[in-house]
Amino acid sequence: MALERTLSIVKPDAVEKGVAAQILARIEASGLKIIALKMIQLTPEEAQGFYAVHKERPFYGELVAFMTSGPVVVSALEGDNAIARYRELMGATNPADAADGTIRKEFATDIEKNAVHGSDGPDTSKIEIAYFFNATEIQAPVEAL
Numbered sequence: 001m002a003l004e005r006t007l008s009i010v011k012p013d014a015v016e017k018g019v020a021a022q023i024l025a026r027i028e029a030s031g032l033k034i035i036a037l038k039m040i041q042l043t044p045e046e047a048q049g050f051y052a053v054h055k056e057r058p059f060y061g062e063l064v065a066f067m068t069s070g071p072v073v074v075s076a077l078e079g080d081n082a083i084a085r086y087r088e089l090m091g092a093t094n095p096a097d098a099a100d101g102t103i104r105k106e107f108a109t110d111i112e113k114n115a116v117h118g119s120d121g122p123d124t125s126k127i128e129i130a131y132f133f134n135a136t137e138i139q140a141p142v143e144a145l
């Protein structure tokens, strides 16, 4: 099992509902370690860049508008198999399909306002973590310094 890192975003819908801390508590309770954390307001340019892979999708404009509609809580998570474990904890993209006990089942509104984002693979997680955090903002284990 590989030690991995993944990027988490608690999206504006969840921050607005006042459940950001509950989501972070679930992440910690699952055994994933928060190694970087901040609350920020994305600019349209930042949201466009983050979701550039979806540029051609019909929902891109609305997604950017949603992601800039209020503050988000971004974090980097670390643990064995962290990418798949966080995706399982989040549940399916569409909360209508999300399993009981997942973050999206409990807190998401719809397929766009789906409470959280998590990286989908090791290449994207590196890019996504670096998009929001510089090296000094990430709490690396002592042995990695």
Ligand code: CMP
Binding pocket: 054, 059, 063, 093, 111, 112, 113, 114, 116, 117, 118
């Ligand atoms: P996320 O995991 O952050 O990755 C891309 C985001 O686009 C996704 O979560 C949803 O917020 C949004 N999204 C995906 N599919 C749709 C869709 N069909 N309609 C609207 N938004 C979508």
